[in-house]
Amino acid sequence: MSLLEEILRKGFFAVTAEVGPPKGTERSVIEKKCLQLRGYVDAVNITDNQTAIVRLSSFASCLIARECGIEPVMQMVCRDRNRIALQSDFLGACALGIENILCLTGDHQSMGNHPQAKNVFDVDSVQLLSIFHNMCEKKVFENGENVKGEVRAFLGAGENPFADPMEFRVYRLAKKIKAGAQFIQTQAVFDVEIFARFMEEVRKMGLHEQAYILAGVIPVKSLQAMRYMENEVPGLVIPTHLLRRMEKSKDPKEEGVKICVEIIGELKKIEGVRGVHIMAIAWESIVPEIVTRSNLYPRPSREVE
Amino acid sequence: MIVGERKPIGEIIGNLKAFQSVLILACGTCVTVCMSGGEKEARELAALLCLKGFTAQARVIERQCEPEFNLLLQEEIASYEVLLSLACGIGVQVLADGFPGKSVLPGLNTTFMGAPIRQGVWEERCSGCGDCTVHHFGNVCPITRCAKSLLNGPCGGSKGGKCEVKPERDCAWQLIYDRMNAQGRLEELLSIQPPKNWSSSRYGGQRKMFREDVTL
Ligand code: SF4
Ligand code: SF4
Numbered sequence: 208m209s210l211l212e213e214i215l216r217k218g219f220f221a222v223t224a225e226v227g228p229p230k231g232t233e234r235s236v237i238e239k240k241c242l243q244l245r246g247y248v249d250a251v252n253i254t255d256n257q258t259a260i261v262r263l264s265s266f267a268s269c270l271i272a273r274e275c276g277i278e279p280v281m282q283m284v285c286r287d288r289n290r291i292a293l294q295s296d297f298l299g300a301c302a303l304g305i306e307n308i309l310c311l312t313g314d315h316q317s318m319g320n321h322p323q324a325k326n327v328f329d330v331d332s333v334q335l336l337s338i339f340h341n342m343c344e345k346k347v348f349e350n351g352e353n354v355k356g357e358v359r360a361f362l363g364a365g366e367n368p369f370a371d372p373m374e375f376r377v378y379r380l381a382k383k384i385k386a387g388a389q390f391i392q393t394q395a396v397f398d399v400e401i402f403a404r405f406m407e408e409v410r411k412m413g414l415h416e417q418a419y420i421l422a423g424v425i426p427v428k429s430l431q432a433m434r435y436m437e438n439e440v441p442g443l444v445i446p447t448h449l450l451r452r453m454e455k456s457k458d459p460k461e462e463g464v465k466i467c468v469e470i471i472g473e474l475k476k477i478e479g480v481r482g483v484h485i486m487a488i489a490w491e492s493i494v495p496e497i498v499t500r501s502n503l504y505p506r507p508s509r510e511v512e
Numbered sequence: 513m514i515v516g517e518r519k520p521i522g523e524i525i526g527n528l529k530a531f532q533s534v535l536i537l538a539c540g541t542c543v544t545v546c547m548s549g550g551e552k553e554a555r556e557l558a559a560l561l562c563l564k565g566f567t568a569q570a571r572v573i574e575r576q577c578e579p580e581f582n583l584l585l586q587e588e589i590a591s592y593e594v595l596l597s598l599a600c601g602i603g604v605q606v607l608a609d610g611f612p613g614k615s616v617l618p619g620l621n622t623t624f625m626g627a628p629i630r631q632g633v634w635e636e637r638c639s640g641c642g643d644c645t646v647h648h649f650g651n652v653c654p655i656t657r658c659a660k661s662l663l664n665g666p667c668g669g670s671k672g673g674k675c676e677v678k679p680e681r682d683c684a685w686q687l688i689y690d691r692m693n694a695q696g697r698l699e700e701l702l703s704i705q706p707p708k709n710w711s712s713s714r715y716g717g718q719r720k721m722f723r724e725d726v727t728l
Contacts, residue, residue, distance in 0.1 A: 286660075290707060312667050315659050315677040326660070333664035334707045349707060367668030372689045375666070378702055382664060386704055394668055441669030441676035 209306035210278045211250040212361040215390065215419040219507045220475065221482030223280060223392065223421060224248040224494050226272065228263035234271050237263070240491040241275035247495045249506055250278040250307055252392070252484070256287065259319025266296060269305050280363065281305050284313025289329035290338065290349050297339055301358050309363040309392065310335040314441075333386045336364055340387025362387050367394035368405035370442040377408040384418045391418050392484040395425040397445045399473045406477050415479030422474045423484045426467040426493050429459045464497060471501040513542040513627065514600045515634045516549055516620035518557070525564060527617050528594065533567040535592035536619065537585070537607065539576040539599035546634055549598030549620050557598070557619070576603030582610045589614065642712030642719065648700065650691030655708075657684035663705035 214221050224244050229236040237253075244251055251272055255265040269279035281300055283293060300308060312332040316324045330338065338349045339362055346354050364383040368376050380391065396402045402422065409415050427433045430453040437445040449466060456462035467485075474480050483503075487494050498504045528534060536554045544550030554570035561568035571588065574581045576599035589595060594615040597604040601622040608616040624636035639656045646653045655661045659677035666685030669676025673686045692698050710716065 312660055312662065314669075317659075317677055328661045329710065330707045331660070331662045331664050333704055337704060338707070365668065370666065370668045371670045371672060371683070372666070372686055375689055375698075375701070378698075379664075379666070382702065382704055442671060 209250070209361045211280065211307050212389070214249050214507055215481055217507070220503065221250075221419070221421060222248045222498055222503050222506065223250050223252060223482065223484045224491065225252045225254065225484070225486045225488060226268070226491065227254045227257055227488055228265065228268040230260065230262050232263065234263075237268050237271045238275050241272050241277045243492050244494055245275065245277050246506065247498045247504060248277070248485070249482075250280050252280040252282055252309060255282040255284045255311070255313070256319070257282075257314070259286065259314045259316045259321070259324075261320065266299065266305075269300075270303065273305070278307065279305055280307035280309050282309045282311055283335065284311045285328055285330055285332060285335055286313035286316060286326050289327050293330070293335060294338065294342065294348055297342065297360070298354070298358070301360060302356075306359065307361045307363065308339060309365065310339065310388070311365055332364060333382050336362055336383060336386035336388050344387075361389055363390040363392060364388035365394070366391055367442040368396075368402055369394060369398065369444040373401075377405060377412060377414070380409065381412055381414055384414055388418055390421060392421045393423045394442055395423040395486060396470060396474060397425075397443070397449055399470060401444065402474070403477055406479050410479050415481075419481040420479055421482040421484045422477075422480050423486055424467055424470055424474070425486045425488075426490060426497055427453065427463040428490060429463070430454050433463075464493060464500070467497055468500045471497070471503075475501075513545055513625070514602070514622060515546045515624050515626045515636075516543050516600050516622045518548050518553060518598070518620055519618070521560065524557075524596070524617075524619060525561075528561070528566065528596070531566075531594040531615070533592045534561060534569075534594050534596050535589060536561075536568060536570045536596045537576065537598060538570060538572040539597075539603050540572050540574045541577075543598060543600060543603075543620060546628070549600075554598050557596075573599070573603075573607075577606050579606055579610050582607050639713070641708075641710070642716075643709060648705070649688045650695065650697070652684055652687045652691060654684050654688065657682075657687070663708060 226240045253265045253268045253272060256262055265281050269281045272279040310332050316322060316326050341347055342354050343358050343360055348354055366380045433445055433450055433453050436443050453459055453462055471483050485494050536558050538551045538554035539549050551572045558568040558570040571585055589611060596617050596619045597607050598619045604618045625638045626634050626636040629635050636656055638653060641655050654663055658665055659675055660667060666683060670683040670686055673683055675681045675683045692701055
C-alpha cells in the first residue's frame with residue numbers, strides 16, 4: 208500500500224505537492240525540488256508533459272523522485288497515448304512499485320509547444336480510471352484478456368469544482384469515483400465559498416465517504432502571477448478581494464503565502480476535505496513554510512512506517 | 513455537406529509553375545453550396561489566372577466524386593496541360609482516376625463535414641466515426657465538437673459555455689448538458705460511456721463498403 212493511501216486511511220490530513228520535470232535531462236532539477244519537499248509532504252505529483260510542453264517523462268521522473276526518498280504520484284494524461292501505451296505504462300509502474308496513479312484527460316496540444324502535433328484522446332480520464340480499476344480488481348485488460356501478476360494501485364483523479372457547467376461538476380466527480388478513483392485532487396481553490404458549496408453537494412451524495420478528497424491550493428508570488436492565472440489557466444477562478452489584497456500589499460510574496468495558509472486553514476474545517484494538494488510550480492521552496500505555518504508539520508509519515 | 517476553402521492564390525500559382533494552359537473544374541455539389549468551388553468561384557479564378565498570363569478556362573462538373581460526370585468533359589480536358597479541381601479531396605481523386613495520365617491539382621483545402629450556421633459561417637459536425645451514437649449526447653457530437661473528443665465530459669476548462677482550447681468556440685459539453693437538461697435527460701449523462709471502438713473509424717485503416725443488395 209502506498210504511503211499516501213495509508214496516511215489517508217488512518218485518517219491523517221494528507222499533504223501532497225507537485226513537481227514539474229525539466230525541459231531536458233537534468234535530473235538534478237527534480238532532485239533539488241524533491242529534497243526541498245522531503246519530510247514536508249506525503250507524496251509529490253509528477254506532471255505528465257503539463258500544458259502540453261515536452262518535458263522529461265513522468266515515469267522516469269517518478270523513479271528519480273523515489274530515489275530522493277519521496278513517494279511519487281504518477282500523472283498520466285490521455286492526450287499522447289492510446290489504450291495500448293497507457294496500459295503498458297501502467298504495468299510498468301506496477302512492476303516498479305509506483306503505486307499512486309493520477310488519471311487526467313490532459314491539456315490540449317494546441318496550448319503547448321508542439322501545437323502541430325496529432326493528439327490521441329483514444330480514451331478520456333473517466334475511461335482510463337475504469338480501465339486501470341479493472342486491471343487491479345478484475346485482473347483484465349480493456350479487451351477482457353487476463354493480466355498476469357500483481358496489479359495494485361492507488362488511483363486518483365482531478366476535478367475542477369469551478370469549471371462550467373458548475374451544477375454538473377459533482378456528478379462528474381461521482382462518475383470518476385464510480386469508475387475507480389480512490390482519491391481526488393481538485394483544481395486550486397481561491398474561492399472558498401464556491402468550494403464549500405461544492406463540498407456540500409459532495410456530502411449530500413456521500414462521495415466524501417467513497418474517495419479521499421484533497422483540495423488544491425496555489426501559493427501566488429505576485430499580483431502579475433495572480434492575474435496571469437486568472438486569465439490564462441483554464442478553469443481557475445480568483446475572487447476580486449484576493450486580487451485587491453495582492454495589489455495593496457507591500458510584500459506580495461508574504462501576502463501570497465498568507466493567503467495560501469488562510470485558505471488551507473478554511474479548507475481544513477470543511478467536512479470531507481481529507482488533505483491539501485499544494486501546487487507551487489516554480490516555487491517549490493515555499494512549500495515547507497506553508498506546511499509549517501498551516502500546522503501540518505511534522506508529517507505523520509514516519510509514524511505510519 | 514463537405515466544406516472546403518479555396519487555397520491561397522499564391523499557392524495555386526506556385527503549383528501551376530510548370531504549366532501554361534489550365535482547365536479549372538468547379539463541382540456543382542457541396543463546394544458550390546459553401547461558395548468555395550462552384551461555377552462562380554471557378555470563373556473568378558480563371559479570370560485571375562488569365563491576368564497572370566495563363567490560358568485558363570472554367571467548367572462545371574455536376575459531381576466530381578462520380579466518374580461518369582467527369583467523362584462528359586473528356587474532349588475538353590484533353591486539350592489542357594493541367595486540371596485544377598475546385599472539388600473536395602474526393603472529387604480531385606476521382607477526377608484523377610478517370611484521367612490517369614493527366615496532371616491534376618487541388619484548388620481547395622477540404623476542411624470538414626459540417627453545416628452553415630449563418631451566412632458565411634460553417635462549422636464541423638461529424639467525423640465519420642462509423643458508429644454513430646450522437647443521440648446519447650443530445651445530438652451534439654462530442655467526438656467532433658469537443659476539442660478532446662471526450663465521451664465523459666466536460667473537461668475542467670469549460671468556462672462560460674466556451675471551450676478552453678479556442679475561446680471563440682462553444683464547449684460541446686456545455687451544449688450537450690444544456691440540451692439533455694432541457695429534455696429532462698440529465699440522468700443519462702451520469703452513466704459512464706465506455707471506451708469507444710474506433711475500429712470502424714478511420715483508425716481502422718481505409719474504409720470500404722459492400723452492399724450486395726445494390727450491386728449489379
Ligand atoms: S458519433 Fe460518429 S457518425 Fe455520429 S456525428 Fe459523431 S462522428 Fe459523426
Ligand atoms: S472545454 Fe468543452 S469542448 Fe473544450 S475540450 Fe473541454 S469539454 Fe471539450
